[in-house]
Amino acid sequence: MDMAHKILEVLFIMGHVEEAIGRINLMLENGCLPDLDKLLVSLCENDRVIEAHKLVLEALYTEENTLPAYSMLCKIKNKGGAVDQKVCDALMESLKVGGCSKQADILSRILVDNASLTSKRGKRAAMGV
Incomplete structure (x- = not known):
């Protein structure tokens, strides 16, 4: 499994996202x-947040593993990664349908907090602070 992990990591880092996701699904x-x-920690540390995000979406969310997808998405956000709002909305809906409304609420708050931080940064830049 260590070798498989290393192969997946290298595939992601080299930009072969679809191939890596295919191997994970297999x-x-x-x-x-x-x-x-x-794998997510490694991707985030190597500045591959987009690849980490795709990993969450493809390998977990599409397999209807909403709780692990939620957990991984929170980790990406904590590492400072950007997420797709539309995908997050779909995940929140799936969490609610699956009876995990608490997690959906937490994800919603994380996204709102992130939006307010981004807004504050934009205002500071515009003011020249």
């Missing part, structure tokens, strides 16, 4: 769960 189909936490 692993999931065969009952092998790669260490997604470790």
Whole structure:
């Protein structure tokens, strides 16, 4: 599994996102769960937040693993990564439908807090602060 993790990490870092996601899906189909936490941390540390985001969406959310997708998305946000609002809205809806309204509310607050921080940064830049 260590070798598989390293291969996935290199694929993502080299920009072969679709191939890496395909391999993750293949692993999931065969009952092998790669260490997604470790992979996400590595991607964020290597400034590959977009790839980390795609990993969450493709490997978890599309497989209807909404709670792990929620968890990973929160980790990406905590690392300072940007997320797609439309995708987050879909995930929040899935969480609500699945009976996880608390997590949907938390995700909503994280996105609102992030929007207000971005807005404040933009105002400071415009004011020359």
